[in-house]
Amino acid sequence: MTDKKSVTLRFRASADEQKQIEAKAQLAGLTVSEYVRRVATGQPVTERLPAELRQVIVGVANNLNQLTRYAHLRQFDDQAINEILHQLKTALR
Template sequence: MTSIQKQNRKKGGRPPTGRIHKLSKSVTVKFSKPSYEALRLRARKANRKLAEYIRESALNGEVVSGHNAETIAIAKNLIGMANNLNQLTKLSHQRGFHETHVYVVDLLRRLKAILCEYRQASQTLKSNIDRKEATI
């Protein structure tokens, strides 16, 4: 066979995949047994391989954040105030309630204000999520 015949000869097999479609990166994800079985069942119902189903879900799915930065800041503030309340409780048990009464009343007032802010922020977040679901 000459070199010209070798060049004109048809190659067998699958055509090469383009660079865009080639899957070269991998991500390791761990699931609990019930979660894995639920995913496998969903993939089977969608008539897809498990890897294809997870890939499409990750790329096309919408992730809704549980909390925004504002509610996280309020929660951290609330946690700090709760720690202060615990410290004041311990102090009032040691020294007597009459000495710590002013601090406790002030802390309770601030805690109520933070709880009101947190409730308002969570209601705003919930109404935004409901609005998004209604438009879909």
């Protein structure tokens, strides 16, 4: 269970450092406070993928699943497989 946050910590940083901290917190999808707490306490901080990249990855995964399904069913529809491969190549450019 998370303790109620009742203590305020303050520290000095340069304007550059502030921008870096804010940018990293935003990439991680966290508030600056949560980001600094996690970094200071050694908790994991991972960057979130941009929505566009997530969509590409999901599309690639779906295409790979379709190819796998065709292979398992031994249904080798050249046109469908070539279309999926084209979509994969386009997504990965």
